[in-house]
Amino acid sequence: MSKSKLTQSFKEVRNGLTQEQLAMELNVSRESISKYENGHVRIPADITNILMAKADSPRLAFAIRNEYTKTGPIWLDGPNADLHRSSVREKALEEIAELVKCLTEFSFAKPLKNLSEWEKPKLHHLLEEAVEAITGLEHLLVVVCEETGISYTDVWQNHHTQLRAKGYVQ
Known part of the structure; x- marks a missing residue:
């Protein structure tokens, strides 16, 4: 390894x-x-x-x-990564806006197995935008938790408790 x-x-x-x-x-x-x-x-x-x-x-x-x-975001630590809370917030908003645009423009009306060859790249792009939004949001979560001392684990545990309470998970 x-x-x-x-x-x-x-x-x-x-x-x-x-x-x-x-x-x-x-x-x-x-x-x-x-x-x-x-x-x-x-x-x-x-x-x-x-x-x-x-x-x-x-x-x-x-x-x-x-x-x-081998899934999920990786920590951004390259020379172009700016992890100041304001920069992370702006990047998260940018990525969310791009995802919302893709979601708005793509139709899920027909079964996805019946997508035409020209629709498949649009779906693939939508999925890439979703991953970028997830990465932006997770970095925002980490940066805020680290800066404020809010427990990252507690945030997730509270979320899981809410999902169970709403009947989304057992």
Whole structure:
């Protein structure tokens, strides 16, 4: 396994603890911590769950989802990423507007399996806009949670509770 955002996030979550101290907290060997951090061994799901409960790190959540599912947004850390709350807000609004435009222009009236060849690229574009909007919104959530100290995990848990209360999930 090569170094990844997950191994970087794992190191950040250690937050000043030595590998030995974290190993004791996680009930694993110090050598295991070293292997996780260096990308030599995949971090087990139970360890990532413990780390999320302990650290409530939105960036770790991003990295876990991407590492294990190869889906979802990845943390934007390139030279063109501006993660100031105002910039993230503006980008999220821009991406949402582009998605709304695509949704408004695309008809879902007929079964999607019957789309013509010229309609399929429009649907694909709509899906790309949805992913960009999701990425923008998730970055907004993370930036605001990190800056204010609001728990990222609690925001999601509250959302899940509301979904259950409304009968959308069991």
